[in-house]
Amino acid sequence: MFHLAAIPIEILAAVMIIEQLWALGDRSKKQRRLSYMLWVRYNLEMGSLLAASFKAVESPSLSMSRIKSASIKELKKLRDDAGTIRYKSIELVEAAAKEYVKTQHIWKAYLDRAVEYDLEKVYQNMMYVLYFIDYIEVFKKNNPDRLFVDEIRDNKGVLVKAEEILGSGIRIFLDMAIELRKKKTDAFYRFISNLEQAA
Numbered sequence: 001m002f003h004l005a006a007i008p009i010e011i012l013a014a015v016m017i018i019e020q021l022w023a024l025g026d027r028s029k030k031q032r033r034l035s036y037m038l039w040v041r042y043n044l045e046m047g048s049l050l051a052a053s054f055k056a057v058e059s060p061s062l063s064m065s066r067i068k069s070a071s072i073k074e075l076k077k078l079r080d081d082a083g084t085i086r087y088k089s090i091e092l093v094e095a096a097a098k099e100y101v102k103t104q105h106i107w108k109a110y111l112d113r114a115v116e117y118d119l120e121k122v123y124q125n126m127m128y129v130l131y132f133i134d135y136i137e138v139f140k141k142n143n144p145d146r147l148f149v150d151e152i153r154d155n156k157g158v159l160v161k162a163e164e165i166l167g168s169g170i171r172i173f174l175d176m177a178i179e180l181r182k183k184k185t186d187a188f189y190r191f192i193s194n195l196e197q198a199a
Contacts, residue, residue: 038113042106047195049099050173053166056092057085062170064196068189072181079174085167090159094149097162100169101133125168132161 054062060081070078087093100107107129114122135158139151152159180188 038106038110042103042109043191043194045103045106047197049096049103049169050195052092052096052099053170056087056089056096056166057170058088059086064192067174067177068192068196072178075174075178075181079171079178082167082171082174085163085170087163087166090152091149093159093162093166094147094152096166097132097136097148097152100129100165101136104130104133107133129165132165135161 050064054064060078062078062082067075067078107126110122111126111130113119114126136148139146139148143151152162177188177192180191
């Protein structure tokens with residue numbers, strides 16, 4: 001017999017948050033709900049990815065603690081500022097890009113759900129992310145003695161793609177944080193706390 005006590009507490013917390021997310025109401029679009037669910041489901045891995053992404057950003061200044069303590073107005077200002085992101089170094093961009101490779105299974109899960117729910121925009125975004133991940137893996141396979149940071153440094157187009165993917169992920173996360181902060185304050189704090197602990 002399966003006992004509730006055997007379920008890790010972080011999984012129980014994730015289930016509770018997901019239930020609240022599905023109760024947000026008809027005005028929340030399917031693609032946002034999908035994002036919420038998957039970010040909660042994979043919060044441990046996404047925490048590491050966000051930490052690497054935030055570390056790469058010079059402006060605006062980003063951290064889980066800042067997001068957690070921000071008011072709705074401050075979160076919206078932060079989201080507006082994230083419309084244009086400036087990065088600290090190519091090396092830190094590469095480190096964040098590697099986190100996307102590690103979480104490849106999550107983006108494939110997004111892709112599968114996008115097909116299931118007929119979300120064309122999400123599907124296109126995930127194809128773009130997965131194409132970039134494939135690019136990194138093929139480069140590493142064909143150039144075992146070279147660092148991917150050298151490819152970023154030598155190829156402006158690759159750097160642009162990496163920065164686009166990192167920036168898009170950050171903005172989607174901030175959109176989700178704002179929505180959750182407005183609708184379900186308790187769920188917002190649990191969600192950010194889980195990511196903060198995983199980072």
